[in-house]
Amino acid sequence: xxxxxxxxxxxxxxxxxxxxxxxxxxxxxxxxxxxxxxxxxxxxxxxxxxxxxxxxxxxxxxxxxxxxxxxxxxxxxxxxxxxxxxxxxxxxxxxxxxxxxxxxxxxxxxxxxxxxxxxxxxxxxxxxxxxxxxxxxxxxxxxxxxx
Numbered sequence: 001x002x003x004x005x006x007x008x009x010x011x012x013x014x015x016x017x018x019x020x021x022x023x024x025x026x027x028x029x030x031x032x033x034x035x036x037x038x039x040x041x042x043x044x045x046x047x048x049x050x051x052x053x054x055x056x057x058x059x060x061x062x063x064x065x066x067x068x069x070x071x072x073x074x075x076x077x078x079x080x081x082x083x084x085x086x087x088x089x090x091x092x093x094x095x096x097x098x099x100x101x102x103x104x105x106x107x108x109x110x111x112x113x114x115x116x117x118x119x120x121x122x123x124x125x126x127x128x129x130x131x132x133x134x135x136x137x138x139x140x141x142x143x144x145x146x147x
Contacts, residue, residue, distance in 0.1 A: 109134030
């Protein structure tokens with residue numbers, strides 16, 4: 001969708017879904033490879049009988065993805081998938097980089113977007129500015145990077 005007044009092109013549902021898929025593959029490798037080297041091939045990956053295998057499981061599987069994501073948003077205005085697809089996450093009012101507060105709210109707002117059968121993500125397809133619920137909470141938009 002294009003805001004003709006400001007020449008802003010908002011990133012739609014499918015390109016954002018592709019960026020998320022790319023990020024998911026990258027995070028899976030960054031998390032699974034070291035955890036397999038540390039803990040070996042463990043029934044945990046298949047049975048979910050244990051919630052945590054230990055310190056490194058928590059650090060690499062839960063803490064690192066939060067830090068990785070927020071750091072990329074603040075430093076590069078997008079995660080690797082968004083960067084590869086030439087998208088940027090910006091403040092909805094100023095079109096500038098997110099603040100730390102916005103990035104944290106946006107990240108944890110993902111859980112709200114997931115909560116109601118992923119409706120917060122599907123909202124992108126119907127919203128005028130292509131904002132998901134977590135974007136609305138954080139005051140952010142995802143745009144196609146200006147040339």
